Amino acid sequence: IDYQNSSWNSKAINSLFCAVTPDEFSRICSCEVAYEAWHILQTIHEGTPSVIHSKLQRLTSSFENLSMKDSETFDDFYAKLSDIVNSSFNLGEKIP
Numbered sequence: 001i002d003y004q005n006s007s008w009n010s011k012a013i014n015s016l017f018c019a020v021t022p023d024e025f026s027r028i029c030s031c032e033v034a035y036e037a038w039h040i041l042q043t044i045h046e047g048t049p050s051v052i053h054s055k056l057q058r059l060t061s062s063f064e065n066l067s068m069k070d071s072e073t074f075d076d077f078y079a080k081l082s083d084i085v086n087s088s089f090n091l092g093e094k095i096p
Contacts, residue, residue, distance in 0.1 A: 009034050016041070052091050059088045 012034035017025060024041060031037035046052055063084050068077040089095055 013037060046091060056088060056091055056093055059084050059091075059093075063088075 013031065016028065016034060016037050020028065020041065024044065027044065028037040028040050031040065047055065063081075066081065066084070068074075085095060
C-alpha cells in the first residue's frame with residue numbers, strides 16, 4: 001500500500017497537524033506519512049523503549065513502597081495509587 005498517497009494518510013496527517021502544539025508541529029511538519037509523524041510524537045511523549053522500561057520500573061518501585069500515612073485521608077492515598085496505575089497503563093503496562 002502506498003501510504004503517502006492514500007486519502008487516509010492525508011486525513012490522518014492533517015488531523016495530527018491540527019492537534020499538536022506549535023513546538024510539536026515544528027518537529028513533524030516535514031513528515032509526509034502519518035505513521036512517521038505519530039512515531040515522532042510517541043517518542044516525544046513516551047520516550048524510547050528503554051525510557052519506557054525505566055519509567056515502568058520506577059512506577060513499580062513506587063507501588064511496592066506505597067503506604068498510607070497516619071495523617072493521610074483515604075482520598076489522598078487513593079489519588080496516589082490511581083496516579084501510579086494510570087501512569088503505568090498509559091505506558092502500555094497490562095494491568096489485570
